[in-house]
Amino acid sequence: MRRLLHRLCPSSSRWLVLGALLLLNTVSRLAAEPRFPPPDFSETNHRIPVTTTPGARALWLQYADVAVLLACLAVALWLIYRKRSRRGVFWLSLFSLAYFGFYRQGCICAIGSPQNLALGLFDPSYAVPFTATAFFVAPLLVALFAGRAFCAGVCPHGAIQDLVLVKPLKVPLWLEHALGLVPFLFLGAGLIYAATGTGFVICRYDPFVPLFRLSGRFFVLMAGGAFLVLGMFVGRAYCRFLCPYGALLKLASLFSKWRVRVTPDTCTQCQLCEHSCPFGVIREPSAGALPPQFLGRERRRLGGLLLLLPALIAGGAWLGSKLSVPASQLHPAIQLAERYVRQQKAPAPYGVQTADALSLQRAEENPEAILTAAADLRQRFKLASALFGGWVGLVLGMKLISLSLRPSRTDFEPDRGACFACARCFLSCPNERVRRGLMPASELPLPVGGNAGLVT
């Protein structure tokens, strides 16, 4: 019977036959059979092929990635603290660019890993991969003890920007401080969107991973190109003004046990190192104790800012909760529910087979589920965006407080948090050159300040 139908197919009335078959299907559906039962090939003994399933990347290679990360971190520490070699750090960063960048194509990356952890904490059905946890924890642990060795030699994003840096311009300090807040805000947004299950916005807008893959969305590829062009004149623009993981590393290295020093010997305050840093993080010595008449004013300002901090947090949280509706619109489930509601209010004709039309049809099949899910998410977003607002207030307040604290520096030193530990400044120091035997001690410049002794 079925064979007969198959034979009938080529006739001009094949659509009629198809209709008949569809009718037949209702019968076969009751019998839980396919519309067209697979033939048994009794004549030719043809063997039915098996669907191929090419495997994903082998599991042990994931462990290899983590091992390479740990090894690179160890080598970076050794190069920065023992060898004190910029050339070594440079070659290490080239290796990292080749391995984590162009070979692993960027999606084994510390920058996006906070999102995996946030989603893992808030969504019990999501199991955080071991690699994500390792890539999150290892560079932070290193930073807590020895600064941003990860940024210096292991991160492919930093490496590619270091490669294109030709003429670093000095970013004005006010701009540097202001733009330096952006990574913290981006981090907060990334965590909130990950925790609510909206998506990984940090990965979505990563400008360099598409370059490593040599393919990607046009807008992001353009952003990557723009960052590279900008990176020719502003050293590591992404790391300084956008990288959310860099914000975490910055915080961690503020409390680091050891730190990068321009020279292990005495600083002669010759200021040569200040110009060697393309990222402008070498800070001059503090100008000594403040005259007593200003002390009261300074203290009052600090006290005022400390009092302002809770107000900023509360204000931010209030503002954030007001903005929860627009913030939630990035979530695909909320987008769908809103489109569904719009369609119900003002039915508009839509194309048959477009993706948007198909999702609307899906919503129309079970509107309650879509709407309840969206309402639940809205509630979660109310809390999430209040938290984000509070975070913005906290970041602003802490920045103001940190600006009003007086640093205590006796020498020219890299800023603890901002220093990428790239080792560029080492050889700019005449004392270091003498120590390495690259320069006779007699050529040392005379000290500018009176309080630092000249090592001879």
Next chain:
Amino acid sequence: MNPSPRSEAVTRRQFFRNGARLAAVTGLGTLAGVLTGHSQAKTTVWQIDPAKCLRCDRCATHCVLEQSAVKCVHAHALCGYCQLCTGYFNPEPNDLTTAAENQLCPTAAIQRTFVEDPYYEYNIDEKLCIGCAKCVEGCNRFGNGSLFLQVRHDRCVNCNECSIAIGCPGDAFRRVPVDQPYLLKTTHAH
């Protein structure tokens, strides 16, 4: 008298720094511990649930790769080996031949070979397939549904966030364990 205020300040700062570092290390340890509680050593990969796939064409366009990692796969065991395959032929084909104007696939990625009267076998040439799901729609609408889309893991770069998943109208993408990376159809549609 104010004996060496600086050294006192440095000590205070150092104390604060040590405390903060200790807190941070503890925090990181706790976080890692909590996450290992419900984490897994295995990493995950992205896959399409064929039951949820709505056969739009976004898999062809939304992948970060220039050639999408999503391809049509064929569960031959479910296939009826029809002579008039609605996944292969246009609706209203001029003739049931492999001529281009009869084919539904925009890249002629389906190979049609005669097996025995009246059965034809259909194979996907993955080098040509762009994952547009036109054949999947045809096969699911009128046939057994043996053609369906899958993320091919020899091509997929396993983005942390799949950019097709963001735009998927059927919410059909999900993370699956790396050792079971396919969601193959084992029973016919409907």
